[in-house]
Amino acid sequence: MKISVFGIGYVGLVQAAALAEVGHDVLCVDIDAARVEALEQGIIPIYEPGLERLVVENHGAGRLRFTADPEEGVQHGYVQIIAVGTPPMEDGSANTRYVMAVAGAIGRAMTSEKIVVSKSTVPVGTCDEIHETITAELDRRALRALGFHVVSNPEFLKEGSAVSDCMKPDRIIIGTDSADAEAVMRELYAPFNRNHEKMIFMDVRSAELTKYAANCMLATKISFMNEMASIAHLLGADIEQVRLGIGSDPRIGYDFIYPGIGYGGSCFPKDVRALIATAAKAGAEVNILKAVNQRNDAQKRLLFELVQQRFEGQLSDKTFAVWGLAFKPNTNDMREAPARVLLEALWDAGARVRAYDPQAMNECARIYGERPELVFCDTKEHALCGADALIIATEWKSFRAPDFALVRKALRTPIIFDGRNLYNAKQVAVHGLEYRSIGRPETIP
Numbered sequence: 001m002k003i004s005v006f007g008i009g010y011v012g013l014v015q016a017a018a019l020a021e022v023g024h025d026v027l028c029v030d031i032d033a034a035r036v037e038a039l040e041q042g043i044i045p046i047y048e049p050g051l052e053r054l055v056v057e058n059h060g061a062g063r064l065r066f067t068a069d070p071e072e073g074v075q076h077g078y079v080q081i082i083a084v085g086t087p088p089m090e091d092g093s094a095n096t097r098y099v100m101a102v103a104g105a106i107g108r109a110m111t112s113e114k115i116v117v118s119k120s121t122v123p124v125g126t127c128d129e130i131h132e133t134i135t136a137e138l139d140r141r142a143l144r145a146l147g148f149h150v151v152s153n154p155e156f157l158k159e160g161s162a163v164s165d166c167m168k169p170d171r172i173i174i175g176t177d178s179a180d181a182e183a184v185m186r187e188l189y190a191p192f193n194r195n196h197e198k199m200i201f202m203d204v205r206s207a208e209l210t211k212y213a214a215n216c217m218l219a220t221k222i223s224f225m226n227e228m229a230s231i232a233h234l235l236g237a238d239i240e241q242v243r244l245g246i247g248s249d250p251r252i253g254y255d256f257i258y259p260g261i262g263y264g265g266s267c268f269p270k271d272v273r274a275l276i277a278t279a280a281k282a283g284a285e286v287n288i289l290k291a292v293n294q295r296n297d298a299q300k301r302l303l304f305e306l307v308q309q310r311f312e313g314q315l316s317d318k319t320f321a322v323w324g325l326a327f328k329p330n331t332n333d334m335r336e337a338p339a340r341v342l343l344e345a346l347w348d349a350g351a352r353v354r355a356y357d358p359q360a361m362n363e364c365a366r367i368y369g370e371r372p373e374l375v376f377c378d379t380k381e382h383a384l385c386g387a388d389a390l391i392i393a394t395e396w397k398s399f400r401a402p403d404f405a406l407v408r409k410a411l412r413t414p415i416i417f418d419g420r421n422l423y424n425a426k427q428v429a430v431h432g433l434e435y436r437s438i439g440r441p442e443t444i445p
């Protein structure tokens with residue numbers, strides 16, 4: 001099937017590559033001409049495990065192509081997938097400007113029937129607006145009779161495992177009230193729906209809300225656990241024991257109950273706030289969502305507060321080794337990363353940072369530029385040299401079993417501030433290290 005994908009970001013590029021991998025003929029469109037140019041040369045703009053092979057092979061096979069020309073994109077695909085960003089506006093609501101720009105481009109250039117698929121995360125009612133925008137453009141061209149359907153098909157991939165999430169989705173949500181569009185969507189996703197039925201059809205508005213409900217539910221689990229961690233800390237309990245204890249109940253499950261320094265990334269923070277804004281416009285009371293958001297904002301400052309307490313507010317002459325910058329492992333993405341809150345608070349307090357991250361250092365340099373208070377290190381061990389203490393902000397696998405004796409030797413003050421609960425107090429105390437974490441007992445050797 002001929003498919004056009006608008007927006008070559010995390011979602012668009014991975015989805016396009018997955019569709020090409022199963023044999024579809026995919027043309028990707030982006031307004032960022034430099035990104036298109038780079039992809040044509042096999043340069044992948046984001047780090048995502050398995051993506052480079054998928055893109056390079058399918059591009060080489062001619063099934064995955066790139067263009068900066070929207071008109072070419074509109075002409076190519078029978079299915080037009082919109083996967084552009086929906087960033088937050090001042091009041092927290094999602095900005096659908098980019099989505100509508102694509103809808104306008106489709107309406108201005110289409111000359112044959114289309115199925116328009118909204119894959120971006122959009123507020124309930126956006127598919128109706130896409131429909132109106134395309135219709136208005138067709139009216140202007142006196143082409144009202146040209147048929148098209150707008151389908152909601154939210155994406156559930158996670159960064160860091162985006163390729164496998166797309167190749168093996170656990171569900172495919174399709175919002176449409178058209179039997180014709182349903183048939184096309186079945187054909188489009190048939191290769192991903194082989195071992196058991198994953199497609200769930202519903203009305204458009206329910207599909208749009210399903211995406212927000214899923215992200216908000218997961219964010220709620222995380223904020224709930226972070227709140228439990230603060231209680232555990234005050235009561236001398238160990239949140240990691242509590243986590244294991246409650247996760248064993250299948251009604252709760254082990255997933256998304258890891259306490260930490262708050263959820264980051266381009267989606268949970270933005271989508272929780274966007275649903276709060278949508279609910280406010282609709283007149284709904286959403287106290288749970290507001291609490292989830294507030295807890296997360298507070299949680300992101302927690303690691304800095306632990307550091308500040310321990311050093312009694314005297315941070316101006318201190319240097320900290322920070323392991324991990326990305327908002328989660330296996331990505332170079334630093335959008336809303338808790339590490340950013342940490343770095344900025346440390347700098348505001350006059351401290352310096354020696355940072356190491358396996359993938360996100362270029363991104364961090366792009367965000368903060370060159371500054372004396374930030375030094376990037378080639379290895380996690382190098383980051384320790386001359387540091388007063390170690391702070392862990394992202395749970396990369398390579399941080400799980402460090403040489404504690406070396407850590408002890410390198411640090412001026414032997415303390416680990418563990419924002420991801422990778423270790424425990426006993427384990428590090430053996431090496432003469434003090435340990436502060438999220439909702440776990442502390443021991444001072």
Ligand SMILES: NC(=O)C1=CN([C@@H]2O[C@H](COP(=O)(O)OP(=O)(O)OC[C@H]3O[C@@H](n4cnc5c(N)ncnc54)[C@H](O)[C@@H]3O)[C@@H](O)[C@H]2O)C=CC1
Nearest residue numbers: 007008009010011030031032084085086098101120121155
């Ligand atoms: N990043 C993620 O893990 C997930 C994101 N989503 C949602 O998917 C949507 C896209 O997110 P990302 O891929 O992270 O965004 P992104 O910011 O990585 O990529 C968006 C791309 O769209 C391009 N673009 C903007 N306007 C355009 C236009 N008129 N025509 C063509 N291209 C245009 C931009 O240049 C950019 O390359 C958002 O609504 C997001 O909430 C959904 C699930 C997962």
Ligand SMILES: O=C(O)[C@H]1O[C@H](OP(=O)(O)OP(=O)(O)OC[C@H]2O[C@@H](n3ccc(=O)[nH]c3=O)[C@H](O)[C@@H]2O)[C@H](O)[C@@H](O)[C@@H]1O
Nearest residue numbers: 155156157158159256257258260262263264265267327328
């Ligand atoms: O809409 C989206 O963009 C995506 O948002 C999340 O995916 P993502 O943000 O890539 O990453 P997650 O693995 O969900 O992690 C989000 C944040 O929550 C934090 N987290 C996650 C799990 C946990 O138990 N504790 C916790 O603090 C992570 O450290 C990270 O900062 C969802 O998991 C995806 O299903 C969804 O498609």
